Amino acid sequence: MLSQENTTHTIKNAIILPLFYHHDPITCIAISKALYAGGIRAIEFTNRGEKALANFKILVEERNKTMPDLLLCVGTITNTTDAQLFIETGADVLISPVFDADISDIAYMHKILWIPGCMTPTEIHTAYSAGWSLLKLFPGNVLQPHYVQAIKPLFPKIDFLITGGVEANTENIMEWRKSGAVGVGLGSKLITSSVINKGDMQQLTETVAQLIQFFSNHN
Numbered sequence: 001m002l003s004q005e006n007t008t009h010t011i012k013n014a015i016i017l018p019l020f021y022h023h024d025p026i027t028c029i030a031i032s033k034a035l036y037a038g039g040i041r042a043i044e045f046t047n048r049g050e051k052a053l054a055n056f057k058i059l060v061e062e063r064n065k066t067m068p069d070l071l072l073c074v075g076t077i078t079n080t081t082d083a084q085l086f087i088e089t090g091a092d093v094l095i096s097p098v099f100d101a102d103i104s105d106i107a108y109m110h111k112i113l114w115i116p117g118c119m120t121p122t123e124i125h126t127a128y129s130a131g132w133s134l135l136k137l138f139p140g141n142v143l144q145p146h147y148v149q150a151i152k153p154l155f156p157k158i159d160f161l162i163t164g165g166v167e168a169n170t171e172n173i174m175e176w177r178k179s180g181a182v183g184v185g186l187g188s189k190l191i192t193s194s195v196i197n198k199g200d201m202q203q204l205t206e207t208v209a210q211l212i213q214f215f216s217n218h219n
Helices: 006-012 025-037 053-066 080-090 101-110 121-129 145-154 170-178 193-198 202-217
Strands: 016-020 042-046 071-075 094-095 114-115 134-137 159-163 183-186
Touching: 006 016, 006 042, 006 071, 006 114, 006 159, 006 183, 016 025, 016 159, 016 202, 025 042, 025 053, 025 121, 025 202, 042 094, 053 071, 053 080, 053 193, 071 114, 071 145, 080 094, 101 114, 114 134, 121 145, 121 170, 145 159, 145 170, 170 202
Parallel strands: 016 042, 016 183, 042 071, 071 094, 094 114, 134 159, 159 183
Antiparallel strands: none
């Protein structure tokens, strides 16, 4: 497992953090491999279904065999039980839509990066005071880039990752970047139902490859 510092560096440099959940483990592997083939080296598998833990275990096994440099983050961690289970299963990073002091303590004990979700300045201050400096601002479609621009000067030592409603195109992502965000989480806007239903993983690979190429030239 990478150190928290190296893990943080990888996520910040990636700019794009794809996130998804699917009940079918074969589809989970196919999506992960398509993202990996396009150059993605960190993904967030969301804890949003009854098969989340079992499928994540399968993803960890596949990662270890064929994608050894891929960071596997687990999102939607809202309680300590799930935090503990996913850490034991091999999660590299925990991501939450909220700040929870008990989850913070578990992540700290296991020396694993936790990205808590915040919305208000008070929540941001609370998370930073607990020792976390890479925070998820959620939901992005409610907050909008001007919110980041307004609060960034108040929290110069904090890096913000935006999730929720971010469009999978260079214009929208650049707007968030210019506002002060280090990166964005891309869910259904990137890994669309059309891609999944048609099994068009090559299109997914090409889309992320184009995004990565753009930001490597505009970083």
